[in-house]
Amino acid sequence: MKILILGAGAVGGYWGARLTQTGADVTFLLREKRAELVKRNGLVVKSPKGDFTQKVKVVTKGSEGAPYDLIILACKAYDLPSAMDAIAPAVGANTTIVPILNGHAHFATLDARFGQEKIAGGLARISGMLGPNGEILHSGASGVSFGERDGKPARAALVELDAAGKKGGIDGGLNANINQDLWDKWIMLGAIASMCSAMRGTIGDMMASEDGETIMNEILDECCKVAAAEGFKISEKVVGNVRASLTAKGAKTVASILGDMEKGGAVEAHQIVGDMLGRARKHGIAAPNLRFAYAHLQTYEARRARDGLKK
Amino acid sequence: MKILILGAGAIGGYVGGRLQQSGSDVTFLVRPARQQAIARDGLVIKSTKGDIAQKVKTVTKGSEGGPYDIVLLTCKAYDLDSAIEAIAPAVGSDTTVVPLLNGMRHLDVLDAKFGKEKVVGGLARVGVAMSPEGTILHTSPFAAISFGERDGQAPRAALQELDAAIKKSIVDGGLHAKIVQDLWDKWIMLCSLAATNCLMRGSSGDILEADEGRAIVMETVDECQKVAAAAGHDPGDKGMQTIRGFLTVKGSKFTASMLHDLEKGAMVEADHIVGDMIARGRKAGVATPNLRIAYAHLQVYLTRRARAV
Numbered sequence: 001m002k003i004l005i006l007g008a009g010a011v012g013g014y015w016g017a018r019l020t021q022t023g024a025d026v027t028f029l030l031r032e033k034r035a036e037l038v039k040r041n042g043l044v045v046k047s048p049k050g051d052f053t054q055k056v057k058v059v060t061k062g063s064e065g066a067p068y069d070l071i072i073l074a075c076k077a078y079d080l081p082s083a084m085d086a087i088a089p090a091v092g093a094n095t096t097i098v099p100i101l102n103g104h105a106h107f108a109t110l111d112a113r114f115g116q117e118k119i120a121g122g123l124a125r126i127s128g129m130l131g132p133n134g135e136i137l138h139s140g141a142s143g144v145s146f147g148e149r150d151g152k153p154a155r156a157a158l159v160e161l162d163a164a165g166k167k168g169g170i171d172g173g174l175n176a177n178i179n180q181d182l183w184d185k186w187i188m189l190g191a192i193a194s195m196c197s198a199m200r201g202t203i204g205d206m207m208a209s210e211d212g213e214t215i216m217n218e219i220l221d222e223c224c225k226v227a228a229a230e231g232f233k234i235s236e237k238v239v240g241n242v243r244a245s246l247t248a249k250g251a252k253t254v255a256s257i258l259g260d261m262e263k264g265g266a267v268e269a270h271q272i273v274g275d276m277l278g279r280a281r282k283h284g285i286a287a288p289n290l291r292f293a294y295a296h297l298q299t300y301e302a303r304r305a306r307d308g309l310k311k
Numbered sequence: 312m313k314i315l316i317l318g319a320g321a322i323g324g325y326v327g328g329r330l331q332q333s334g335s336d337v338t339f340l341v342r343p344a345r346q347q348a349i350a351r352d353g354l355v356i357k358s359t360k361g362d363i364a365q366k367v368k369t370v371t372k373g374s375e376g377g378p379y380d381i382v383l384l385t386c387k388a389y390d391l392d393s394a395i396e397a398i399a400p401a402v403g404s405d406t407t408v409v410p411l412l413n414g415m416r417h418l419d420v421l422d423a424k425f426g427k428e429k430v431v432g433g434l435a436r437v438g439v440a441m442s443p444e445g446t447i448l449h450t451s452p453f454a455a456i457s458f459g460e461r462d463g464q465a466p467r468a469a470l471q472e473l474d475a476a477i478k479k480s481i482v483d484g485g486l487h488a489k490i491v492q493d494l495w496d497k498w499i500m501l502c503s504l505a506a507t508n509c510l511m512r513g514s515s516g517d518i519l520e521a522d523e524g525r526a527i528v529m530e531t532v533d534e535c536q537k538v539a540a541a542a543g544h545d546p547g548d549k550g551m552q553t554i555r556g557f558l559t560v561k562g563s564k565f566t567a568s569m570l571h572d573l574e575k576g577a578m579v580e581a582d583h584i585v586g587d588m589i590a591r592g593r594k595a596g597v598a599t600p601n602l603r604i605a606y607a608h609l610q611v612y613l614t615r616r617a618r619a620v
Contacts, residue, residue, distance in 0.1 A: 198604070200512070201611040205618070209610030211603055291523055292510065292604050298521030299513040306517065306564075 001160045004029055004068040004090050006083055008038055008056075010128035011100055012074040013136045015144060017043045017054040018168035027057040027065055029086060035060045037134050046131070047138035049169065067092025070157045073110075074100040074124065077271035084113050091118065096157040098122040098146050103186055103271040107149075120158060121178035122146035123185050125171075143171035147178035183232035187223035188242045189255070190276045194219055194293030195246075196255035197267070197300070203251040213247050219289040220246060226276055229283035261300055269297035312472045315340055315379040315401050317394055319354060319369070321439040322411060323385035324447045326456055326482055328356050331367055333480035338368040338376050340397060346371055348445050358449035360481050378403035380469050384410040384421075385435065388583030391417050395424050402429065407469040409458050411435040413580065414498050416587045418461070431470060432490035433458035434497055437482075455483035459490035495544040499535040500554045502588045505567040506605035507531050507558070509579075509612075512570070516563035528558050531601040538588055541595030573612055576619070581609035 003026045005016040012028075020026045020043075030038060035058045042055045059065055068090050075083040080101070091097070091114055098120045099106055110119045125143035128136060144165060148154055154162075154174055162174035175181050192203070195216055199206050206212035220243060224234045234242075245253065260267050273294045280287035312335070316327040319339045331337040331354075341349065346369045353364040370376050379401050386394040391412070402408060408430045410417055421430045438451025456477065460466050466474070466486055474486040487493050504515070507528050511518045518524040532555055539545055546554070572579045585606045592599040 198510070199608050199611040201615045205611045205614045206607070208614040209607045211607045212611065215604060215607055288600060289604070292527065292601075295518070295521040295523050295527050296511050299511040299517045299524060302517040302520030303513045 001025060001069045001157060002027070002065070003070045003072065003161070004059075004062075004065075004087070005072045005074070006087055007074060008034060008043060008136075009074065009130060010136055010138065011124045011126045012072055013043055013130075014045060014047070014126050014128060014138050014142065015072065015074075015124070015165075015170060016056065017045050017052070017136070018142075018170055019164050020054050020056050021052070022164055022167040024164040024168075025057075027059055027068070029059055029062055029090065032060055034134065041134075044133075044135035045138060046135055047128075047142075048140055049138070049142070062087050062090035066090045067095055069095060070161060071095060071097045072100060072122075073097055076266070077101055077103070077106060077268045078266050080106055080109060084110070088113075096120055096155060098158075098161070100124045100144075101271070102189055102268055103275050104182065105271050105275045119149070120146055120155075121149045121182055123178075123182055125185070141171075142169070145172045145175040145178060145181045147175040147181075149179060151176065151179075180232050183227045183230070184234060184238050186272075186276070187220065187227050187234055187239075188246070189272055190223040190290070191216065191220040191242070192246055192253070193255040193257045193268075193272045194290060196258040197261055197273075198293040198296040200258065200261075201254075203246060203248060203253040207247060207249045207251070215289055216246050217243065219293070222280060222285065222287040222290050223276060225285045226280045226283065226287070229285060230279060264304060267297060267300065269294065269301060273297055312336065312380045312469065312476070313338065313376075313378075314381045314383060314473070314476075315370075315373075315377070315398070316383045317386060317398055319345060319349060319367075319447075320385065321441045321447060322435045322437050323383060324354060324441070325356060325358070325437055325439045325449055325454060326383065326385070326411075326435070328354050328363060328365065328367070328447065329454075329480045329482045330476055332363060332365065333476070335476045335480070338370055338379070340373055340401065341369050341371060343371050345369075345445065352445070354447070355445070356447045356449060358447075358454075359452055360449070360454070373398050373401035377401045379406055381473055382406055382408045383433075384408060384412070386412070387578070388412055388414060388417060388580045389578055391420060395421070399424070405469075407431055407467065409433040409470075409473070411456060411458075412583075413501050414583045414587055415494060415591075416583055430461075431458055431467075432461045432487075432494055434490075434494055436484070436497075453483070454481075457484040457487040457490060457493055459487040461491050463488070463491075492544050492546070495539045495542070496546045496550050496554070498584070498588070499532065499539055499546060500557060501567070502535050502584050502602070503528065503532045503554065503558055505569040506585050506602055508567040508570040509573055510601075510605040510608045512573075514564045514566045515558055515560060516565075519559065519561055519563075525559060527601060529555065531605070532558060534592065534597065534599040534602055535588060537597045538592040538595065538599065541597055542591065573609075576616060578616075579609060579612070581606065581613060585609060 005012045042053045128138040277290040355364045437454045439449045
């Protein structure tokens with residue numbers, strides 16, 4: 001099975017390097033500059049599970065080596081249009097695309113472009129970032145989850161991806177209920193991204209304010225109500241775990257969106273928060289805290305467009 | 312009439328400098344380092360209404376040069392305790408304290424310390440800042456202070472004299488018959504502006520670009536108005552129209568000074584401007600959900616600031 005991974009960031013890079021290690025046929029589709037670097041140095045991974053450098057196959061055009069059996073698409077929502085253009089030549093009649101994006105909004109876009117039958121569901125719980133020299137700084141969690149969105153038995157490509165991942169020490173894998181898992185992740189992300197951005201602090205900073213814990217609990221409840229109304233009730237166990245981690249006193253936990261904002265970068269405001277709020281509205285669910293958070297993010301975007309947030 | 316001004320910072324320095332320029336007997340109560348700088352350079356004001364550098368009287372202890380008829384208090388709310396300590400020796404039996412702080416809570420603190428009869432109402436509308444070298448930079452077209460008796464009675468002699476001194480100077484304003492209402496009007500405006508600008512981290516114009524930005528600003532203003540009304544100080548339709556108009560100018564780059572402070576990592580008057588409005592709302596049974604989240608934002612900022620120091 002030929003796998004193409006778009007980009008070699010923390011998620012795609014780590015996952016792809018591990019797959020390659022086990023002998024899977026993985027190719028990375030990269031921009032010229034990144035391609036040069038990776039061709040020269042290989043993928044350099046620093047990980048609590050052991051550092052390693054992995055030589056990998058690299059292309060700079062989707063048409064090279066096309067078609068692929070499976071394409072892993074890990075990009076930010078605001079880069080989705082250019083990402084789709086990049087992979088389009090790599091997509092053949094029997095290609096499966098596994099998008100690893102936050103939220104749900106990307107499915108409609110991908111379905112419309114490539115056809116619903118090609119698009120599986122997927123998410124990653126790989127935490128990490130790129131270092132100054134393009135090395136992948138993996139910081140712990142290394143889980144992925146993917147599966148058929150219609151709940152039918154998984155197609156061969158997904159079964160193979162699951163097997164390769166398990167061999168490479170990737171946690172998780174094929175998930176019979178990927179839609180639920182996407183919601184499980186989204187409610188957590190919706191709450192933490194909203195709060196870290198709108199409050200501009202860590203979980204611990206918020207818990208030190210008078211109403212911080214109350215507001216965090218409220219916003220998590222708002223997200224859970226939306227999930228339930230969409231047909232994906234979050235289990236008590238999942239909510240309990242999320243609630244515990246989002247209200248942990250003194251926690252230095254912070255959503256990556258805050259780091260992006262403090263650098264003046266682009267944010268997935270609509271994908272993570274706006275779309276959740278829109279669905280709340282659709283179902284008549286009051287979501288006052290999501291509303292504040294989305295207004296905060298939109299104000300940020302307006303200001304970013306106005307003055308580039310120069311310091 | 313002898314006037315003592317605590318500090319020679321932006322507002323105190325500007326107002327005091329202008330009063331002295333027009334012949335008032337003004338003394339500045341300052342720290343030793345500021346006293347030395349003023350002795351060397353004079354009190355330097357660069358202003359849209361004309362630059363001046365003049366010799367002024369300074370003391371470093373409230374006990375020096377008194378007793379004073381008027382003490383003008385222009386500190387930040389979070390410095391109120393140390394300010395009270397500094398001026399206490401300068402307050403005699405016939406002294407009138409004129410605080411020029413935003414909000415209301417300082418009045419209770421001052422009443423408790425000096426006695427209600429010594430403390431009048433006052434506020435400043437001066438767009439002024441201080442440079443790192445200690446020059447007072449007055450860049451806006453306005454500079455006014457107003458003051459008056461809080462019980463609405465005829466003003467005492469000291470306030471009438473202060474009024475005459477202000478009118479003689481190029482500072483606008485003076486005696487105000489309804490100073491408490493004026494304080495509430497300004498507080499509503501400031502609280503709404505600071506709460507929304509800080510919560511959203513943007514100018515009023517930026518906030519209006521968000522789908523619900525305008526609604527959130529309007530709700531916040533309503534919350535403040537209800538708190539004021541519960542205290543018997545509803546600004547009325549005309550007053551509210553001015554406040555709402557000011558906060559909803561499309562494209563406005565205007566921001567609350569609290570947002571500047573936030574982005575500089577400086578101290579902010581969170582409790583005084585926003586927290587106290589919430590507390591008064593709670594006491595009166597007025598819900599303030601927008602202020603609540605803005606206050607949480609400010610508290611998170613202060614926690615983070617304390618953590619960073």
